[in-house]
Amino acid sequence: MNALTTVSVDHPSTSPIKIIGFVTLILALALLPFVWDNRFYISLITQIMIYGLLAMSLDVLLGYTGLLSFMHNAYLGIGAYIVGLFLIHVSQSSLWLACLVGVIATAAVALPVGWVQVRTGGLAFALLTLAFGMMFHTIVWKWYSVTGGDDGLMGVPSPDIHVFGWTIGNTGDPTHIYLLTLFVVSFCFILTRRIIRSPFGAVLEAIRENEERAAFVGINVRRFKLYGWMLACILAAISGALFILYKGYIGPSTMTAFAGAGVLMMVLLGGMGTLRGPLIGAGIFIYIQDYITTMTEHWEIYLGLVVIFLVLFMPTGFVGLGSYLKRLRGN
Amino acid sequence: MTGIGTAVDIALNSLVLGGVFLIVAIGLNIVYGLSRIMNLAHGSLYAIGAYAGYTLVATGLNFFVALLITPIIVGFLGLILERTVIAPMRKRSMLYTLILTYGLMYFLDGVIKQTWGNEPRFIELPNFMRDTLSILGTHYPVFRLVTLGITAAVMIALMLFLNKTRLGIILRASSTIPEMVSCLGFNMNYVHIGAFVFGCALAGVAGIIAGPLTTIDPLMGHEMLISSFVVIVIGGLGSLRGAVFAAILIGVVQTLAEFFITDLAMVIVYMMMAIILAFKPRGLLGEGKFE
Numbered sequence: 001m002n003a004l005t006t007v008s009v010d011h012p013s014t015s016p017i018k019i020i021g022f023v024t025l026i027l028a029l030a031l032l033p034f035v036w037d038n039r040f041y042i043s044l045i046t047q048i049m050i051y052g053l054l055a056m057s058l059d060v061l062l063g064y065t066g067l068l069s070f071m072h073n074a075y076l077g078i079g080a081y082i083v084g085l086f087l088i089h090v091s092q093s094s095l096w097l098a099c100l101v102g103v104i105a106t107a108a109v110a111l112p113v114g115w116v117q118v119r120t121g122g123l124a125f126a127l128l129t130l131a132f133g134m135m136f137h138t139i140v141w142k143w144y145s146v147t148g149g150d151d152g153l154m155g156v157p158s159p160d161i162h163v164f165g166w167t168i169g170n171t172g173d174p175t176h177i178y179l180l181t182l183f184v185v186s187f188c189f190i191l192t193r194r195i196i197r198s199p200f201g202a203v204l205e206a207i208r209e210n211e212e213r214a215a216f217v218g219i220n221v222r223r224f225k226l227y228g229w230m231l232a233c234i235l236a237a238i239s240g241a242l243f244i245l246y247k248g249y250i251g252p253s254t255m256t257a258f259a260g261a262g263v264l265m266m267v268l269l270g271g272m273g274t275l276r277g278p279l280i281g282a283g284i285f286i287y288i289q290d291y292i293t294t295m296t297e298h299w300e301i302y303l304g305l306v307v308i309f310l311v312l313f314m315p316t317g318f319v320g321l322g323s324y325l326k327r328l329r330g331n
Numbered sequence: 332m333t334g335i336g337t338a339v340d341i342a343l344n345s346l347v348l349g350g351v352f353l354i355v356a357i358g359l360n361i362v363y364g365l366s367r368i369m370n371l372a373h374g375s376l377y378a379i380g381a382y383a384g385y386t387l388v389a390t391g392l393n394f395f396v397a398l399l400i401t402p403i404i405v406g407f408l409g410l411i412l413e414r415t416v417i418a419p420m421r422k423r424s425m426l427y428t429l430i431l432t433y434g435l436m437y438f439l440d441g442v443i444k445q446t447w448g449n450e451p452r453f454i455e456l457p458n459f460m461r462d463t464l465s466i467l468g469t470h471y472p473v474f475r476l477v478t479l480g481i482t483a484a485v486m487i488a489l490m491l492f493l494n495k496t497r498l499g500i501i502l503r504a505s506s507t508i509p510e511m512v513s514c515l516g517f518n519m520n521y522v523h524i525g526a527f528v529f530g531c532a533l534a535g536v537a538g539i540i541a542g543p544l545t546t547i548d549p550l551m552g553h554e555m556l557i558s559s560f561v562v563i564v565i566g567g568l569g570s571l572r573g574a575v576f577a578a579i580l581i582g583v584v585q586t587l588a589e590f591f592i593t594d595l596a597m598v599i600v601y602m603m604m605a606i607i608l609a610f611k612p613r614g615l616l617g618e619g620k621f622e
Contacts, residue, residue, distance in 0.1 A: 062426075068430075116605055116608075119610075122425055122426075123568075124608055126426075127564060128608055130560070131605055132601065134597070135598050135605075139595070142594040261437060268430065298441050298444055298445045300441030300444070301441030303441075304434045304435060304439070304440075304441060307431065307433065307437070308416055311431040312419060315427065
């Protein structure tokens with residue numbers, strides 16, 4: 001661990017303007033449902049935040065550690081199924097306990113998978129995520145007696161939200177789940193940002209930039225890849241817990257490779273290696289998806305074209321667009 | 332049916348399944364071996380091969396004529412794709428190539444759904460191929476035997492091409508030391524284009540021979556893509572010998588798993604891939620090339 005002290009972290013400290021901007025944004029979003037009584041958009045924004053958290057967790061892996069996971073949605077799915085099963089079979093009212101169990105159980109599933117995966121890197125890692133993701137999808141799809149198979153997990157109760165003994169809402173209410181999601185996602189965002197900007201984050205970036213050199217300065221590459229993987233999976237499990245509370249339902253279609261491509265798209269749209277990028281990307285993606293599906297059923301064509309276009313012409317996403325154009329003009 | 336009959340059935344089914352895996356996987360492997368491009372849209376090209384075969388046979392063409400035309404169509408599609416989106420990716424990082432071909436996969440799937448719809452299709456076989464042949468106590472469909480024959484013919488032709496012809500030797504040399512081949516005055520650009528088009532054509536062949544084995548639906552490519560990954564990963568990326576070995580192995584494992592536990596058969600196959608990749612990342616024969 002000596003290596004950690006020698007790696008310089010070149011992130012400037014967050015400027016007060018950014019902090020004020022962030023707090024204002026969160027407050028504005030928190031007040032939104034009280035001034036704008038549009039259930040459809042409040043629900044859409046909740047969905048955007050949940051997927052934004054998932055995309056952000058994928059970005060920890062893809063943008064910071066340089067590992068590609070094709071089916072990160074599998075861990076959202078596992079988290080959601082476990083929370084849902086806990087609420088149905090064990091206790092209908094213990095919200096926090098259910099979330100805790102969901103996150104820990106997902107981590108317990110992700111640990112052996114990650115242990116196997118970090119033995120490889122690059123292409124092999126990506127292919128393994130696909131193999132394991134398909135495996136989880138098949139299990140969820142075929143294990144009818146537990147998961148409900150193709151029909152999905154139905155009838156998940158919506159527990160009350162308790163904080164220090166007070167009941168402050170119910171997850172079945174769109175406004176309450178919106179506020180809960182907003183709180184959890186902003187908390188996760190701040191926490192992940194702290195982690196990424198710590199020496200630990202610098203080690204992950206070192207691995208992304210050059211695995212061999214990172215190993216030469218004494219970093220245990222496999223171990224740190226596993227830490228990065230676990231961080232990403234735990235965040236995905238949290239998004240899964242929010243997902244089941246928000247929808248009250250989960251089916252195997254949430255865990256397909258196709259849905260996994262969507263998450264990848266969100267990261268690409270927003271910009272890899274910027275934590276706020278994937279959140280913005282999720283917003284753009286879900287809004288566009290919502291829009292296109294009302295117009296045409298063959299929306300894969302457009303999804304595919306957008307991905308191809310992004311990779312060919314806009315590899316830095318929307319967040320990096322400004323500096324990318326500047327560099328182009330400079331050339 | 333007797334016990335021996337069932338065993339013969341399973342053995343032949345394993346070989347037929349393994350053969351289709353092999354043709355798809357070899358195409359993917361050649362492109363990877365020569366250009367270091369892992370084409371995730373390969374499964375969709377296989378599906379397009381199946382649909383093209385269906386359309387050709389449905390218009391009244393003989394099955395064997397369709398078998399010759401389909402690879403040309405899919406190969407031509409491959410040429411267009413190579414020139415437009417794949418070629419710019421050769422100098423980019425592996426990550427971007429994977430993401431781009433992932434997008435390409437969805438684009439092609441969308442095109443398939445738009446053109447042929449979601450309903451499953453079936454390739455009409457010539458009369459003589461619909462019969463069964465009795466072998467050691469089982470009645471085995473003639474078509475499956477023909478499939479086996481076609482697979483063997485493709486493989487033998489490929490081996491002869493790679494080992495005996497001048498072009499094949501240039502290709503093999505390019506997969507080991509591309510710089511040297513380039514210095515000897517061969518245009519590597521043509522090698523890359525050729526490899527990609529050839530890989531796509533093989534996917535097309537696999538598509539049309541797999542058409543009558545399964546139903547043709549827009550998702551057939553996804554399953555095949557994953558299966559061919561399993562094959563080339565177990566055999567070692569870029570290794571042709573390994574692919575042959577792994578394809579037969581996976582054919583046997585999948586057929587047995589489907590026979591005994593049906594629903595969760597694919598879980599066994601994925602687990603096997605994960606374990607082998609984790610402990611023998613260069614494949615069972617240790618010939619794989621990883622970047």
